[in-house]
Amino acid sequence: MQRLRIMASHPALAMMALAWLCGVTALSVAGPGWVWALVPLGIGAQLLNEYNLHRFVFHLPPPRRQWAFDLLYRAHYGHHDFPTNTGLFFVPVWVALPMLVGNFLLVWAIAALAGLGDAIWIAVAIVPVGGVAMFMVYEWYHMTAHLNIPKSRLAARVTRLHNQHHFRDFSKWFHVSPGGQVIDRAMGTDIDREALKHQQRIDFIRTLGLRPDDPRLVAARARFAPRFGISGAEVAQAGNVKSP
Template sequence: MKRLRIMARHDSVIAMALLFVAGTSWLILNGGALVWACVPIGIGLQLLNEYNIHRHLFHLKPPRNQMFFNLLYRAHYGHHDFPTCEKLLFVPIWFALPMAGVNFALVYGVASLLGLPAAPVAVAVVLVGGVGMFLAYEWFHMTAHMNARKTAAERRVTQLHAQHHFRDFSKWFHVSPGGEIIDKALGTAIDRDSLRQQSRIEFITTLGLRPDDPRLLKARARFAQMAGLSAQDLQRAAQMPATAHKTN
């Protein structure tokens, strides 16, 4: 119940849950067997979507422009900077809803070209399969950052996601159960033994940026109130680790 209450505090989760309920209700009233069979396609496509967005968009090279840096910080960099901050944990609504709209339009267009019932297929693939899998992602991602009793699947996700955060942020981009196969197929999986032999990644929680990088300082200040970060939190985040090698 605690985790459900946490999710219910975030507008992006609420909005996506409403889309899922609307899509599922529509399918129950109007969808045939062929349309319902499209739901698993949406689940698979969302797993790919999750991986590609995380790897290729959320882990973009840090922009020089502060406005773009701030957007990326709010979308994902800030979560690495403050991994346990609830307000930076969930995908923001200004990203989640447009992505759902883009996905719906793409699936609608492809279904039309293939001569399939475009609207029902798009509802099944995007609003039910895709959005349902997105909500599962948010659940497992939240759980990975919580000290709570976990199922076997949740423990596995937590183990691999911790490696992404604290051992090598260029590996293990999946979070949802089943996404592990995508990391393995695309070469971004790494086992524990390999991680032990790998050189330490400097400034790992800031994705390679110096903790006192001016862009980080400005972004932290920009979102401090929204995220509930204190002046002490910001000060600690900007401190160089004692073992860090300073570079120009």
């Protein structure tokens, strides 16, 4: 129940859950039965989307301009800065909504241009049904990885791999969803057990390679701390993290 309450309190997840429910309802009531077979395509596409968004957007080199830095801080940097803050677990609405709409329009356009019948239903099956379902699975396991609660064997494995991303090497293990580590291995961004034994912790790991007292981080913390209930003591601690 704790996890459900946390997810339900986040606007982006509530919106995505509604999109999934609408998609499933529409497909069940009016969609052709054969398009249900395309739902796994949406699941696979979202696994790729999860990896690419995390690696190539959320881990962009820190911008020099504060407004751009703040956008990435809200989207992801802040989560590395305060990894146990529940408000920073999930992507914001302004990331989730354009992703949903853009992916839907893209799939619809490809199906229509290819001359496929029922292009709209193809897009519904792949994006709000399959893709959003996988998105919610990702957010569930990502949240679970950061909570100090009893975990299943699968959740414990996800947590172990995700902790390597946060506290060993933030340029590795971009995936969180179960099974997604296949993509990390294929892309060369995994860490094998033997290598991990000799891997040194990267300096200032919590802030993605930035010094904890970087002026951009200081400004972003001051801006977002009140919104996410981050105390002054937590901000001070984040700004004084020493190199391991």
